[in-house]
Amino acid sequence: MGRLYIQYLSGEKIYKCKFCKVDSASRVDIVSKDFRGRYGRAYLMRNVVNISIGPKEQRHLSSGLHTVNDIYCSSCQQLLGWRYEKAFEESEKYKEGNYILEKERVLKDGW
Numbered sequence: 622m623g624r625l626y627i628q629y630l631s632g633e634k635i636y637k638c639k640f641c642k643v644d645s646a647s648r649v650d651i652v653s654k655d656f657r658g659r660y661g662r663a664y665l666m667r668n669v670v671n672i673s674i675g676p677k678e679q680r681h682l683s684s685g686l687h688t689v690n691d692i693y694c695s696s697c698q699q700l701l702g703w704r705y706e707k708a709f710e711e712s713e714k715y716k717e718g719n720y721i722l723e724k725e726r727v728l729k730d731g732w
């Protein structure tokens with residue numbers, strides 16, 4: 622394995638991994654706060670950094686069948702949410718390429 626590259630986000634309102642405190646996402650990338658993950662409330666994000674992406678799998682979510690990849694903090698390997706690879710319903714297509722970030726697994730830094 623190569624040296625771990627940690628990306629730092631600019632801006633004041635940053636979510637960090639709760640476990641190892643590396644930057645995970647910026648508030649400006651929130652698409653919606655009204656989502657549910659495995660651990661309760663979750664954010665739909667345009668971008669999440671410092672993650673590794675798990676294998677593709679098909680999952681039945683409350684909004685129908687999706688192809689998703691779980692996302693893990695690249696620094697501590699904790700599960701942070703998932704990425705929408707593909708949605709099958711036309712009305713859900715906007716989620717493709719976006720991420721679910723579990724509120725329970727991140728901290729707000731500096732706000």
Ligand SMILES: [Zn+2]
Nearest residue numbers: 638641694697
């Ligand atoms: Zn972490």
